[in-house]
Amino acid sequence: xxTLTCINCPIGCLLTVxxxxxxxxxxxxxxxKRGIVYAKAELTNPTRTVTSTVRLRNAAVSQLPxxxxxxxxxxxxxxxxxxxxxxxxxxxxxxxxxxIENVCGTDTDIIATRSMPAITDLHA
Amino acid sequence: MxxxxxxxxxxxxxxxxxxxGAHEQGIEDIVILERENALxxxxxxxxxxxxxxxxxxxxxxxxxxxERYIRKVTELGIPVKLGTMVLDITxxxxxxxxxxxxxxxxxxxxxxxxxxxxxxxRGALNIPGTRPVGIYTAGTAQKFxxxxxxxxxxxxxxxxxxxxGLIMARRMTLEGAEVKAVVxxxxxxxxxxxxxxxxxxxxDIPLLLSHxxxxxxxxxxxxxxxxxxxxxxxxxxxxxxxxxxxxxxLLSVGLLPENELSMAADVSLSPVTGGxxxxxxxxxxxxxxxxxxxxxxxxxxxxxxxEESMLAGRNAARYLQNPEPxxxxxxxxxxxxxxxxxxxxxxxxxxxxxxxxxRFRVNNVYRNCYICLYFDADRVYRRKARILTPGxxxxxxxxxxxxxxxxxxxxxTITAEEATNA
Numbered sequence: 001x002x003t004l005t006c007i008n009c010p011i012g013c014l015l016t017v018x019x020x021x022x023x024x025x026x027x028x029x030x031x032x033k034r035g036i037v038y039a040k041a042e043l044t045n046p047t048r049t050v051t052s053t054v055r056l057r058n059a060a061v062s063q064l065p066x067x068x069x070x071x072x073x074x075x076x077x078x079x080x081x082x083x084x085x086x087x088x089x090x091x092x093x094x095x096x097x098x099x100i101e102n103v104c105g106t107d108t109d110i111i112a113t114r115s116m117p118a119i120t121d122l123h124a
Numbered sequence: 125m126x127x128x129x130x131x132x133x134x135x136x137x138x139x140x141x142x143x144x145g146a147h148e149q150g151i152e153d154i155v156i157l158e159r160e161n162a163l164x165x166x167x168x169x170x171x172x173x174x175x176x177x178x179x180x181x182x183x184x185x186x187x188x189x190x191e192r193y194i195r196k197v198t199e200l201g202i203p204v205k206l207g208t209m210v211l212d213i214t215x216x217x218x219x220x221x222x223x224x225x226x227x228x229x230x231x232x233x234x235x236x237x238x239x240x241x242x243x244x245x246r247g248a249l250n251i252p253g254t255r256p257v258g259i260y261t262a263g264t265a266q267k268f269x270x271x272x273x274x275x276x277x278x279x280x281x282x283x284x285x286x287x288x289g290l291i292m293a294r295r296m297t298l299e300g301a302e303v304k305a306v307v308x309x310x311x312x313x314x315x316x317x318x319x320x321x322x323x324x325x326x327x328d329i330p331l332l333l334s335h336x337x338x339x340x341x342x343x344x345x346x347x348x349x350x351x352x353x354x355x356x357x358x359x360x361x362x363x364x365x366x367x368x369x370x371x372x373x374l375l376s377v378g379l380l381p382e383n384e385l386s387m388a389a390d391v392s393l394s395p396v397t398g399g400x401x402x403x404x405x406x407x408x409x410x411x412x413x414x415x416x417x418x419x420x421x422x423x424x425x426x427x428x429x430x431e432e433s434m435l436a437g438r439n440a441a442r443y444l445q446n447p448e449p450x451x452x453x454x455x456x457x458x459x460x461x462x463x464x465x466x467x468x469x470x471x472x473x474x475x476x477x478x479x480x481x482x483r484f485r486v487n488n489v490y491r492n493c494y495i496c497l498y499f500d501a502d503r504v505y506r507r508k509a510r511i512l513t514p515g516x517x518x519x520x521x522x523x524x525x526x527x528x529x530x531x532x533x534x535x536x537t538i539t540a541e542e543a544t545n546a
Contacts, residue, residue: 005321011511012317031510048322051172051185052298053270060161063273065171065187074326081298095191113171114187 004042008034015039047071050080051113054099059091059116066099067113072106079104091118129153129444131219131232133210133385136165137426138417138433139238140193143202145437146236151444154202155230157221159209163197164190165240166263167426169270172291174318178427189426213389215410233447234412234440237386237400238433241379241418243288249377253340256347262288262376266295275299277372281349282306283337285313285320286515287424289376294323296374303329304368307351309336309358312489314515316424337373338365346373379422389413396465397421403454404471404480405439406432412447414440421467421483424517428483455536460498462486462540464514471536473527480522486512486540495520498537499530512540 006013015029017039027039041047049071056064072080080103089099093112100110130146132139135158143154162168167175170186177183180192197204208223219230243261260268260276266288268274278301282289285308293303306324311334313320324331332351338360339350353364381399383391392401392409399422400408400415407414416436417429454470464487471480490512497505497520504526512518520538527533 005317005325007316007318007321009511010317010513010516012320048326049173049183050298053171053273055273061271063271065185065270067171067173067185077298095188113185114168115191 002043004039006030006035006038008032008038017043046074048074048077050077052081052084054084054087054089054110056093056116057088057090058118058120059093060119061116064089064093064099064116065113066110068103068106069109069111072103072108076104076106080106080110084110091116125218125229125231127231127233128155129232130155130234130236130440131217131230132156132236132238133213133219134158134165134238134240134417134419135160135163135204135206136238136240136417137167137190137193137429138240138419138436139165139236140190140197141430141433142236142238142414142416142437142440144193144196144200145434146441147200147202147437148434149438149441149445151441156197156202156204157208157210157219158204158206161207163194163204163206169263169267170291171270172295175426178425179430186426193430210385213385213413215390217389217412234414234444235389236433236436236440237383237391237408237413237415237419238417238436239382239385239419241422242382243375244378244380246375249283249375251337251340254342256340256342256345258342258346258371259340259373259375262286262292262374265292265372265374269295269299275301276374277301277370279304279370280372280374281337281351281368281370282374282376284308284376284378285315285331285333286376286378287315287319289374290315290319290323292374292376293329294327297327297329301372303327304370305330305332305351307332307335307337309354310334312513314513316515336360340373341367345371347371349373379418381419381422383419386413386415386419391415394465394469396459397467399467401470402468403452404468404476405442406436406468407439407443412440412443414443421465424515428517431481432483455533457482458535458537459484460496460537460539462488462490462493462512462542463538466538471522473524473533476522476524478524481519482522482538483517483519484538485514485517487514489513490540490542493540493542496539496541497522498539499526499533500535502530504530508543509540 004015051067053063167186167190175189212220221228348369352360399420416433466484
């Protein structure tokens with residue numbers, strides 16, 4: 001048996017998931033059907049969008065915010081953070097620019113989430 | 125002295141939306157005064173996602189949400205002064221500001237206050253102990269990590285389970301720190317369920333509800349904190365104390381509207397919200413000065429900041445186009461049973477738009493209750509709510525037609541009433 005907290009609304013139903021003698025999953029504790037959908041996704045393939053920063057040169061701040069272009073499997077988050085550790089980008093950058101293609105074999109790109117002009121442009 | 129139709133103090137989400145709202149109503153002589161070197165305000169350091177679900181029906185990060193408004197402000201050609209700190213506003217709307225070029229004096233016909241809010245610091249909490257290095261508000265730590273690239277510490281305890289504290293628990297963990305506990309005085313977290321699950325549960329970070337930090341230990345650098353359980357009166361339970369070693373304590377214990385400038389302009393503040401007292405046009409008690417966003421009352425979703433601020437911008441434009449004060453009725457909107465505050469605090473049914481959204485917060489967690497709206501003693505509306513929590517802002521919509529049968533109404537009251545039968 002496994003317990004989960006549903007995240008769809010502030011009620012936060014405590015969901016319990018058990019498997020009966022016929023190997024059928026049985027989800028209890030949900031007040032609405034969104035709880036079932038959530039529990040199934042969390043049990044079969046939980047995914048998260050990773051947001052972080054990479055080093056930024058030639059800009060007014062030293063960090064560029066980035067994210068995965070779509071949610072990635074929860075188990076690959078650590079590897080994704082490691083892949084970002086030594087990345088360095090030079091301004092100018094536009095939001096949406098791809099920073100790493102197909103990060104950790106997830107078929108997801110790391111993209112910039114902020115446009116940063118180069119410092120030379122700022123002074124021009 | 126420079127003159128301008130509309131001066132907006134602050135270039136965060138509230139200031140930008142207010143400028144856009146005013147511009148859409150035909151006001152072009154605007155200036156946004158922003159103390160940072162970029163528009164966007166706090167959104168620039170909120171690199172996590174979850175913004176924009178209401179406003180754009182998609183999930184954006186803070187900088188992405190900000191960029192949509194920055195682009196719009198730029199496209200409309202609205203003048204912005206960056207690196208410009210406003211020092212004083214007088215009741216007759218004279219602004220004194222400073223930037224690297226020197227002092228600025230601006231006389232505005234209307235002003236929109238959009239300065240945002242500030243975090244409650246350690247000094248507001250009275251935690252006994254020494255005053256070592258390593259104690260930060262969660263937002264300061266967020267700025268260090270996300271904008272400057274510094275990790276404030278390796279072993280972290282977080283006091284307070286508001287959303288910023290939860291978000292920073294995850295962020296510090298992803299950057300290699302160990303978050304030992306999130307300590308919350310109340311028996312519930314004011315953070316979103318989603319953040320509890322995705323920022324704490326995902327990383328097995330313990331959430332200690334009904335607990336607080338009772339002592340800070342460390343001579344130069346913080347070495348640890350004593351944490352105690354608290355009883356129903358929020359007093360520490362003797363004998364429940366435990367020591368948690370840490371090199372960093374983050375405080376996420378509430379936000380306060382930043383209203384020093386408003387006070388200089390003789391704007392009356394609400395003792396409950398810490399923000400200005402406003403009517404349905406979001407106009408403060410000083411005519412021609414409007415307020416919106418977190419300087420008016422602390423919001424949980426930026427989407428509603430943008431919505432409210434667009435309205436403040438439109439109303440400031442109307443004021444500029446017709447500054448003659450109409451004879452106004454001021455009907456008080458009262459916080460009844462279960463309700464902590466409402467915004468606005470006053471309204472005028474004669475000059476209101478077709479609909480008026482009243483935002484409010486409840487003072488406790490209520491399950492299976494009704495949100496009720498009373499005109500004097502008559503209930504004119506009610507809606508069932510499965511759960512209401514102090515962390516989630518609620519709203520009710522007043523419609524002009526509601527007043528046709530209640531022309532002489534002298535007060536409006538909003539309540540959250542527990543359902544007596546199912």
